[in-house]
Amino acid sequence: MTHFRAGLLVAVVSLSFGCRDVPKSAERPPEPQIGYEASAVQSKGLANTFGITLPPGQSPLSTVYLGDANMTWEIDLWGRIRRSSEAATAQLFASEERRRAVLLSLVSDVAQAYFELIELDALLTIAREVEVRSRR
Numbered sequence: 015m016t017h018f019r020a021g022l023l024v025a026v027v028s029l030s031f032g033c034r035d036v037p038k039s040a041e042r043p044p045e046p047q048i049g050y051e052a053s054a055v056q057s058k059g060l061a062n063t064f065g066i067t068l069p070p071g072q073s074p075l076s077t078v079y080l081g082d083a084n085m086t087w088e089i090d091l092w093g094r095i096r097r098s099s100e101a102a103t104a105q106l107f108a109s110e111e112r113r114r115a116v117l118l119s120l121v122s123d124v125a126q127a128y129f130e131l132i133e134l135d136a137l138l139t140i141a142r143e144v145e146v147r148s149r150r
Contacts, residue, residue, distance in 0.1 A: 046087040053080045 056077045090096055 046085055048085045049083070051082045054078070055080070 054077060056075055088095065
């Protein structure tokens with residue numbers, strides 16, 4: 015096993031630890047959204063637009079107030095929200111299994127390298143014994 019591969023495996027494992035939480039949006043149904051907007055417009059030509067003659071002493075300024083309020087709540091009629099929640103949970107489990115597979119691969123590579131080291135130590139011992147015997 016090369017050092018690059020081991021480093022890559024460790025990086026993948028550490029990245030996988032960051033992906034362990036299910037997003038909060040996948041745990042609960044969507045909440046209602048409430049919005050509002052208000053505005054006021056003051057103009058000088060509204061009386062002229064409609065051709066109205068203003069009585070003396072009345073201000074030519076007109077003020078218009080506008081307001082808007084809305085509330086939306088998405089009904090999961092076709093199951094899109096439920097399916098996206100299930101997909102997020104499935105991705106979490108897949109990432110956990112991927113992390114376990116990487117850890118298993120890393121452990122097996124370390125074990126294989128350990129047994130190769132034992133084998134090479136045994137061969138070194140045999141080579142040294144042969145060298146000692148050949149000198150006699």
